[in-house]
Amino acid sequence: MKKIMIILCFLLFINPIYLYADDSTDTLKETDETKKIDTENNEENDNNKAPEKTNAKDNTLKENNENETEKDIKKDPNKITEDKDELKENESKENEKTKEELLKEKKEHFKKEYEKIKPKSYINPDTIYLTFDDGPSWITEKILDILKKENIKATFFVCGNNTKYGKKILKRMIKEGHKIGNHTYSHDYNKIYKDVGSFFKDLYKNEKNIYEITGIKPKIVRLPGGSNNSSPHKGKDLITKINKKLLQRGYTYIDWNATAADSSPTSPIKEQIIFNVLKWSTKYNNSIVLMHDSAGKKNSLKALPTIIKKLKSFGYSFDVLSEDSFKVTFNTVKLDKKITSYKSNNLLKKQISNLLN
Numbered sequence: 001m002k003k004i005m006i007i008l009c010f011l012l013f014i015n016p017i018y019l020y021a022d023d024s025t026d027t028l029k030e031t032d033e034t035k036k037i038d039t040e041n042n043e044e045n046d047n048n049k050a051p052e053k054t055n056a057k058d059n060t061l062k063e064n065n066e067n068e069t070e071k072d073i074k075k076d077p078n079k080i081t082e083d084k085d086e087l088k089e090n091e092s093k094e095n096e097k098t099k100e101e102l103l104k105e106k107k108e109h110f111k112k113e114y115e116k117i118k119p120k121s122y123i124n125p126d127t128i129y130l131t132f133d134d135g136p137s138w139i140t141e142k143i144l145d146i147l148k149k150e151n152i153k154a155t156f157f158v159c160g161n162n163t164k165y166g167k168k169i170l171k172r173m174i175k176e177g178h179k180i181g182n183h184t185y186s187h188d189y190n191k192i193y194k195d196v197g198s199f200f201k202d203l204y205k206n207e208k209n210i211y212e213i214t215g216i217k218p219k220i221v222r223l224p225g226g227s228n229n230s231s232p233h234k235g236k237d238l239i240t241k242i243n244k245k246l247l248q249r250g251y252t253y254i255d256w257n258a259t260a261a262d263s264s265p266t267s268p269i270k271e272q273i274i275f276n277v278l279k280w281s282t283k284y285n286n287s288i289v290l291m292h293d294s295a296g297k298k299n300s301l302k303a304l305p306t307i308i309k310k311l312k313s314f315g316y317s318f319d320v321l322s323e324d325s326f327k328v329t330f331n332t333v334k335l336d337k338k339i340t341s342y343k344s345n346n347l348l349k350k351q352i353s354n355l356l357n
């Protein structure tokens with residue numbers, strides 16, 4: 001009985017081909033064909049789906065890579081920083097190159113422009129008053145050398161410098177026939193334009209210093225920012241009060257009608273400074289030229305020899321400012337009958353910005 005059961009089970013579990021032996025080949029064939037079609041369909045489907053699948057795979061790879069990169073960053077933060085630094089270095093090299101090219105173009109442009117400048121036909125070149133503000137600094141000594149070589153005199157609106165060097169420079173200015181003007185001791189707008197009293201305290205401090213060094217009390221003053229400077233706290237009213245008090249106390253304040261436009265922290269290039277000064281000073285018979293001789297004004301120093309040579313070639317002579325000389329003021333107070341208003345500082349600034357743009 002047991003044997004019969006085993007045989008029955010065997011027969012039931014075996015492939016039907018053995019049961020239907022005659023159809024077996026066809027069935028096999030059919031099965032193969034079906035399988036083939038199925039495979040082809042699958043392949044076609046696979047092909048259709050392929051990009052998606054690849055993308056999916058790629059994305060997965062990407063994600064994995066990103067994860068790897070993230071891991072890398074976590075493992076070695078310097079790696080990415082180094083790469084970024086390298087990129088930055090390359091970028092800055094390219095910028096540098098462009099900057100150099102731009103600078104070259106700018107130099108050529110301004111040189112070409114200033115070479116063209118001549119006084120207008122209706123101008124009778126008379127006197128140029130070169131003025132240097134904010135010194136003395138190491139630049140001042142070099143300026144004095146140039147002035148000596150060119151045999152011309154200038155006016156220095158000095159600030160406080162009580163060093164041995166500062167004293168030496170102030171003495172040399174007087175010895176060589178230049179004029180010293182008072183430009184306040186600190187030149188600190190917040191301090192000097194706080195109120196009238198603070199302005200004079202600072203002015204007198206500078207005067208005392210200049211007097212102790214040179215034996216001279218300068219009577220000409222240039223207000224930092226000009227005589228129409230709006231103080232940060234009190235506006236125009238304060239400056240008008242200061243101007244009035246200056247005149248009442250026997251001082252003369254003097255502004256300018258030509259400028260090197262070299263007061264900004266990023267100094268213009270030499271050629272631009274030459275252009276600025278020539279452009280402005282050739283508009284008038286008499287010009288008071290504003291320049292700066294503080295420590296950073298290397299380009300102003302470099303521009304000076306050409307400025308002097310050019311102005312001389314137009315027929316101008318040079319002189320120092322004084323209480324009685326030609327003068328320019330932006331803010332004329334009633335008390336001052338001698339001084340005539342020239343131009344508003346804002347108009348001058350506007351013209352300069354038009355000129356430079």
Ligand SMILES: [Zn+2]
Pocket residue numbers: 133134183187224225
């Ligand atoms: Zn100044």
